[in-house]
Amino acid sequence: MGVKECALLVTILLVQSTLESGAGDVDRLVRLDAVVLPQVEAAWAKVTDPNWVNLGKVGGIDIKLVKLFRKIAEALEGLESAVPPGLGDASLELAQLDEEVKALEGFFETFRTFQGRNDVAVWQRDWRNFAEAALQTTPPSVRAALERVHQIVAKAPDESFYRHVLQDGDAVMCQGGQSLQQLIFNLYTYLHMVQLKGYVMLQFSWMLLRLYGKGNFVTESMNEKNKFYKRFDKQMEMARQVLETTSNEMRRCDPPKNIEGETYAQITRLLQGYIQNEVDMNGDESCSENCAYYSYAKQHGCFKNGFCARQPSCTGRILNCQFVDADMGVCLSDIGSTRRYNWIQYENGRTLGKRGTCSKYNVVDSWWRWLVLHCSYCFCLCDEPGRHSDRYFSLRPSSSNTTFNKVVTGVRFAKRNRMIHLQIQEGELLPHGGINQNSVSWRPVPDFRIDDPDVKDGVDYHTLSWESRALDLDDVKLPPKCLLTGVRLRKLGDHLNLEAECSLFNVTTGKLVKPATRKIWLGNDNTDGSVAFPREELILKKPDDPMAALPGCPAVRSTSNMFIKFVNSDIDADAAQTTVPFIDIQSVAPSPATPLVGVGIYHRGCQNSGGYVAPKVMTYDASQHLLETVTVGSEA
Ligand SMILES: *[C@@H]1O[C@H](CO)[C@@H](O)[C@H](O)[C@H]1NC(C)=O
Numbered sequence: 001m002g003v004k005e006c007a008l009l010v011t012i013l014l015v016q017s018t019l020e021s022g023a024g025d026v027d028r029l030v031r032l033d034a035v036v037l038p039q040v041e042a043a044w045a046k047v048t049d050p051n052w053v054n055l056g057k058v059g060g061i062d063i064k065l066v067k068l069f070r071k072i073a074e075a076l077e078g079l080e081s082a083v084p085p086g087l088g089d090a091s092l093e094l095a096q097l098d099e100e101v102k103a104l105e106g107f108f109e110t111f112r113t114f115q116g117r118n119d120v121a122v123w124q125r126d127w128r129n130f131a132e133a134a135l136q137t138t139p140p141s142v143r144a145a146l147e148r149v150h151q152i153v154a155k156a157p158d159e160s161f162y163r164h165v166l167q168d169g170d171a172v173m174c175q176g177g178q179s180l181q182q183l184i185f186n187l188y189t190y191l192h193m194v195q196l197k198g199y200v201m202l203q204f205s206w207m208l209l210r211l212y213g214k215g216n217f218v219t220e221s222m223n224e225k226n227k228f229y230k231r232f233d234k235q236m237e238m239a240r241q242v243l244e245t246t247s248n249e250m251r252r253c254d255p256p257k258n259i260e261g262e263t264y265a266q267i268t269r270l271l272q273g274y275i276q277n278e279v280d281m282n283g284d285e286s287c288s289e290n291c292a293y294y295s296y297a298k299q300h301g302c303f304k305n306g307f308c309a310r311q312p313s314c315t316g317r318i319l320n321c322q323f324v325d326a327d328m329g330v331c332l333s334d335i336g337s338t339r340r341y342n343w344i345q346y347e348n349g350r351t352l353g354k355r356g357t358c359s360k361y362n363v364v365d366s367w368w369r370w371l372v373l374h375c376s377y378c379f380c381l382c383d384e385p386g387r388h389s390d391r392y393f394s395l396r397p398s399s400s401n402t403t404f405n406k407v408v409t410g411v412r413f414a415k416r417n418r419m420i421h422l423q424i425q426e427g428e429l430l431p432h433g434g435i436n437q438n439s440v441s442w443r444p445v446p447d448f449r450i451d452d453p454d455v456k457d458g459v460d461y462h463t464l465s466w467e468s469r470a471l472d473l474d475d476v477k478l479p480p481k482c483l484l485t486g487v488r489l490r491k492l493g494d495h496l497n498l499e500a501e502c503s504l505f506n507v508t509t510g511k512l513v514k515p516a517t518r519k520i521w522l523g524n525d526n527t528d529g530s531v532a533f534p535r536e537e538l539i540l541k542k543p544d545d546p547m548a549a550l551p552g553c554p555a556v557r558s559t560s561n562m563f564i565k566f567v568n569s570d571i572d573a574d575a576a577q578t579t580v581p582f583i584d585i586q587s588v589a590p591s592p593a594t595p596l597v598g599v600g601i602y603h604r605g606c607q608n609s610g611g612y613v614a615p616k617v618m619t620y621d622a623s624q625h626l627l628e629t630v631t632v633g634s635e636a
């Protein structure tokens with residue numbers, strides 16, 4: 001092996017060792033183009049070099065060429081398809097693209113298989129057949145497939161095949177676990193790689209046929225090379241235009257099955273429907289008022305061990321009482337349930353909640369005192385902090401390990417020790433917006449409890465209450481040159497408000513810049529009290545228990561700069577037993593992992609359902625560096 005060949009081998013091995021990150025990695029693209037294209041050039045220099053050609057007899061030189069290309073091909077192997085499953089079904093154009101790509105991959109597979117053979121007897125014949133087939137201008141051939149792929153990929157954005165991919169945007173995002181921008185970009189890089197494979201096979205074929213004395217082919221190969229670079233410029237330009245108008249948001253949709261602790265968590269018993277007789281809500285055992293009088297009360301006693309003795313009492317505040325009807329049947333929930341009642345049916349027929357069979361049925365009748373005063377059972381709300389009510393949000397920040405150059409690659413809500421946390425996934429940042437996929441992991445949420453000695457309400461966590469139960473719904477987008485390295489909730493007035501930590505980074509080196517001192521927290525400081533554009537409340541209309549909602553209405557109901565209040569579910573639909581919205585705890589972590597440039601909290605749900613609050617993230621647009629790719633490639 002000559003010095004030059006040896007150097008080439010070393011370079012390719014180096015490239016391979018850096019190829020571990022996922023699809024859509026610009027850095028890989030840059031390196032591959034920068035290495036593979038010059039190596040193809042170098043190979044041409046060899047086959048046209050009289051010394052090399054005269055090295056030996058036939059069956060010797062072609063072996064050398066095959067070996068050379070085996071190394072090149074190895075660098076191109078193991079590229080994951082970034083094409084989401086079933087994409088080919090979306091349109092005729094995509095089906096065609098799919099077919100051409102499969103043709104190219106098929107040729108490449110044969111190329112790789114032949115490279116592994118050592119049966120020299122049939123070797124020359126098979127290789128010649130391969131080369132001739134690859135070079136044909138009519139399909140099936142590498143040349144024709146490349147032509148066709150280019151025709152489809154290079155179309156202007158308004159008639160681009162990418163639009164078929166975007167058409168079913170939400171489904172693709174949910175299925176593929178990528179933002180649409182990421183998806184398009186990964187698709188672009190994949191197609192680039194596939195075409196690179198095709199190009200390598202074409203050049204190899206000409207070189208081989210030249211060695212077999214079938215012609216000169218220098219002009220053909222030069223033409224192909226020029227065409228190839230021009231095509232990539234064009235395809236890149238088109239992809240850039242599409243990407244500029246494509247959303248970089250990634251969020252989750254409703255899962256096929258809702259499972260508490262896996263896909264959602266609940267705030268429990270923040271405000272809950274509660275039946276109390278007015279006689280127990282004042283110190284005098286009086287019935288001289290009506291239910292509406294008790295808008296802010298508490299339980300004082302339990303008169304004559306009535307219904308109050310048969311249900312767990314509300315030891316907190318009793319709010320917003322109303323009179324529904326005097327006599328009722330109450331189905332108490334089982335001990336341990338977050339509900340107090342399964343359902344209530346009044347004598348006048350009105351039913352609160354969904355009537356079903358019942359194991360703890362109670363007849364509850366109001367009564368007259370001295371024939372003039374009605375001691376009514378009222379329907380109220382109970383606000384009762386305590387061990388049955390999970391109503392805490394962590395205020396501690398979750399930041400990535402910036403000392404070790406890690407950035408946030410995913411976010412999710414997590415419930416731990418009865419408290420809701422924002423948890424992060426982190427990964428090591430690489431050049432050109434890459435992430436070392438092997439370094440990606442979820443950072444454990446801090447393990448603390450509200451009753452730990454040095455843990456303080458208002459500092460380490462927030463307790464929801466009637467007065468303070470709003471969560472701001474915002475998209476926090478970071479300024480350019482910034483990547484997300486942390487998330488946290490803070491108190492902004494009475495509201496919980498999302499903040500994002502921004503760290504500067506150097507794209508070329510893939511290093512965070514002075515992370516210890518140059519990090520800042522950013523959020524939307526706007527409040528509902530502001531004069532210009534006050535924050536708007538997202539009001540849930542008659543919200544039912546989210547579990548009662550039919551699947552398949554995954555509507556996003558909020559926009560940035562809104563807020564939502566945790567509230568009891570609807571009285572009629574659910575006897576006000578559930579606290580809504582629920583917390584979506586599904587992971588929002590694009591795959592392959594990618595740096596993030598924003599984070600948000602939004603509300604998703606069906607009409608008349610409590611729905612979910614959930615995080616979303618915005619992915620980094622690595623296509624900004626495509627220009628570099630082609631520049632590097634063209635230098636060859
Ligand atoms: C950051 O990572 C290093 C190496 O794994 C570890 O030693 C260190 O404790 C981590 N720091 C933080 C804050 O997690």
Ligand SMILES: *[C@@H]1O[C@H](CO)[C@@H](O)[C@H](O)[C@H]1NC(C)=O
Pocket residue numbers: 506507508509
């Ligand atoms: C990024 O790092 C490279 C190499 O250290 C340096 O030459 C370049 O100026 C840096 N870029 C920025 C924007 O700081």
